[in-house]
Amino acid sequence: MKLSRSDKGALVAFMLPAILMMLMFFVIPVIYVVAVSFMKWNGISAPAFNDIRNFALLFKDKAFTRSVINNVIWALVAGFIQVPLAMVMAILLSNKPKGWKFFRTVYFFPQVISGIALATLWRAIYSADNGLLNGLLRVIGLGDLARDWLGDIHTAFPSVLIYWVFYVGYYMVIMMADISTIDSSYYEAATIDGASRFQQAIYITIPLIKKTSLLTCVTLASVMGLRQFEQVYMLTNGQPANTTSTIVLYMYKKMQDANYGMASASAVILIIVGVAFIVTIRKIFEGREHD
Amino acid sequence: MTKEANMTHPAVKVLLGVLKWILIVFFAVYTLFPLIWLVISSLKTNFEFLAGSPFALPAVPQWQNYVNALAVAGLGRMLLNSVFVGVVATLFNVIVASMSAYCISRFRFAGREKIFVLFTAGILVPLNALMVPYFVIINRLGLYNTYGGMILLYCAIGIPISTFLIRGLMDSIPMEVEEAAYIDGCGFFGRFFHVILPLSRTGIVTAATFEFLTCWNEFVFANLIISSEKLRTIQVGIRYFTNQFSTDYVSMYAAIVISIIPSILGYIFFQEQIISGMTSGAVKG
Numbered sequence: 123m124k125l126s127r128s129d130k131g132a133l134v135a136f137m138l139p140a141i142l143m144m145l146m147f148f149v150i151p152v153i154y155v156v157a158v159s160f161m162k163w164n165g166i167s168a169p170a171f172n173d174i175r176n177f178a179l180l181f182k183d184k185a186f187t188r189s190v191i192n193n194v195i196w197a198l199v200a201g202f203i204q205v206p207l208a209m210v211m212a213i214l215l216s217n218k219p220k221g222w223k224f225f226r227t228v229y230f231f232p233q234v235i236s237g238i239a240l241a242t243l244w245r246a247i248y249s250a251d252n253g254l255l256n257g258l259l260r261v262i263g264l265g266d267l268a269r270d271w272l273g274d275i276h277t278a279f280p281s282v283l284i285y286w287v288f289y290v291g292y293y294m295v296i297m298m299a300d301i302s303t304i305d306s307s308y309y310e311a312a313t314i315d316g317a318s319r320f321q322q323a324i325y326i327t328i329p330l331i332k333k334t335s336l337l338t339c340v341t342l343a344s345v346m347g348l349r350q351f352e353q354v355y356m357l358t359n360g361q362p363a364n365t366t367s368t369i370v371l372y373m374y375k376k377m378q379d380a381n382y383g384m385a386s387a388s389a390v391i392l393i394i395v396g397v398a399f400i401v402t403i404r405k406i407f408e409g410r411e412h413d
Numbered sequence: 414m415t416k417e418a419n420m421t422h423p424a425v426k427v428l429l430g431v432l433k434w435i436l437i438v439f440f441a442v443y444t445l446f447p448l449i450w451l452v453i454s455s456l457k458t459n460f461e462f463l464a465g466s467p468f469a470l471p472a473v474p475q476w477q478n479y480v481n482a483l484a485v486a487g488l489g490r491m492l493l494n495s496v497f498v499g500v501v502a503t504l505f506n507v508i509v510a511s512m513s514a515y516c517i518s519r520f521r522f523a524g525r526e527k528i529f530v531l532f533t534a535g536i537l538v539p540l541n542a543l544m545v546p547y548f549v550i551i552n553r554l555g556l557y558n559t560y561g562g563m564i565l566l567y568c569a570i571g572i573p574i575s576t577f578l579i580r581g582l583m584d585s586i587p588m589e590v591e592e593a594a595y596i597d598g599c600g601f602f603g604r605f606f607h608v609i610l611p612l613s614r615t616g617i618v619t620a621a622t623f624e625f626l627t628c629w630n631e632f633v634f635a636n637l638i639i640s641s642e643k644l645r646t647i648q649v650g651i652r653y654f655t656n657q658f659s660t661d662y663v664s665m666y667a668a669i670v671i672s673i674i675p676s677i678l679g680y681i682f683f684q685e686q687i688i689s690g691m692t693s694g695a696v697k698g
Binding site: 129130132133136137139140141143144146147148149150151152154155158165210211214215219225227228229230231232233234235236237238239242243244245246247251252253254257258261288289290291292295296299318319320345348349351352356370373374377382385386389390392393396400 | 426429433434436437440441443444445447448450451454462463466467468509510512513515516520522528531532534535537538539540541542543544545546547548549550566568569570572573576600601602605626629630631632633648651652654655662665666669672673676677679680681684687688691692
């Protein structure tokens with residue numbers, strides 16, 4: 123569209139609210155969090171430059187290093203177990219078996235339910251006394267395995283980690299949208315050549331979505347794994363003995379203690395780990411291309 | 414049919430077919446069963462829930478639990494807060510996003526590319542990491558513990574994704590349509606309001622649905638910037654139920670069911686919008 127002089131003013135006016143919000147809630151906060159990470163600040167008195175002491179303290183704190191490790195495990199499980207499961211389901215449902223729309227709808231439910239409600243539900247499922255999981259184990263004769271899943275130091279983190287691995291709806295739907303754009307002539311040719319559905323998935327579908335939706339999903343899932351907060355906050359609050367803590371939960375607790383310097387420093391670490399994950403995943407997926 | 418030409422052994426084929434259905438059913442049961450259990454538990458008495466089998470049905474459905482959740486826990490007020498904040502934030506969000514989407518989609522201007530990069534980065538930033546600055550900014554604006562603070566924050570964090578969703582639809586409107594209006598003497602605003610906006614309806618509905626769902630389910634920031642009981646949204650409320658109802662399990666479950674129902678109903682009603690919002694947002698991010 124051509125712009126007249128008066129239109130230019132209108133354009134600026136139209137862009138301004140969005141730009142202001144982006145500056146205020148994206149650009150400035152990122153700069154801010156980096157700046158505060160080098161300061162000692164309790165939110166009341168004037169912030170004082172603190173060199174890299176916040177970071178040094180962070181890495182001396184076992185609760186923090188454990189949080190980082192937990193988040194890395196979380197991101198890996200999300201990217202390399204949850205997403206492949208989602209891919210399998212996407213391929214299966216893309217063949218449109220009976221009732222596929224119903225299943226797609228159901229798989230997606232957890233995505234529209236809030237993290238808090240889901241975590242509360244799972245707290246009830248894992249509950250030591252009347253939890254669904256223990257009840258199920260007793261019914262099938264494995265009552266000996268029943269335990270306080272979230273209170274036991276050995277099972278707490280796996281329990282927190284595992285329940286959402288089977289909630290594959292979100293990634294499945296993204297990959298299904300991608301699969302639906304694949305030219306059907308590929309499959310027709312393969313069928314004529316006698317390739318089974320299984321072979322078609324391995325040799326046609328997966329290679330074609332690898333660098334598009336599969337890459338997107340692995341990236342998204344890993345980033346989601348890194349920013350975990352509600353789940354652990356509701357399920358265990360990081361306990362027992364910080365074994366279920368995450369970086370964001372750690373940051374939140376530092377904020378509650380009015381230690382904004384260390385809270386910001388852990389946010390910076392989170393952003394760095396996130397960028398490292400995104401870059402590495404991209405490298406892995408693009409590296410294979412040269413085979 | 415060329416299926417007979419398959420090189421796979423028939424037995425393997427049957428096995429794969431069975432495996433396929435095991436997987437499909439497993440994932441469905443895994444999602445539905447806990448939700449059904451939650452609903453059934455919410456209709457039991459506490460005695461039935463604590464002493465009975467987790468799989469037993471309630472002798473008499475205890476609708477009273479829902480009354481307790483609504484009356485005792487003040488759930489009604491929280492639902493209204495969530496609806497109010499969600500609706501107002503969504504309204505502002507789609508207005509601001511439509512305006513910026515219009516500029517980005519229809520005009521080439523200096524800085525357009527930079528704005529584009531900024532919006533893309535905005536989708537990828539882990540917002541949870543920005544808790545400290547958000548807390549400080551909302552405080553500085555004097556919006557701590559106000560509806561305004563929540564509305565502004567929710568509106569703002571949804572701008573990049575909404576802009577992308579609406580822009581996608583605007584990009585598909587042929588230039589000729591707008592040029593015809595231009596020749597007829599329609600100005601910048603006239604074209605926006607009378608030509609582009611009505612034609613972008615589906616994109617705007619998608620963005621609005623997505624934004625509202627985000628607001629409805631948001632917990633982290635509501636928990637951060639709201640302290641008063643009167644302003645609590647439903648998600649913040651759920652966290653408090655778990656303390657308040659620490660011994661009254663069944664009412665707590667009723668409260669959770671009440672909080673989930675609008676999400677599920679909204680999802681079933683706006684399924685296509687929500688899915689297309691989430692997938693195109695993801696693919697573009």
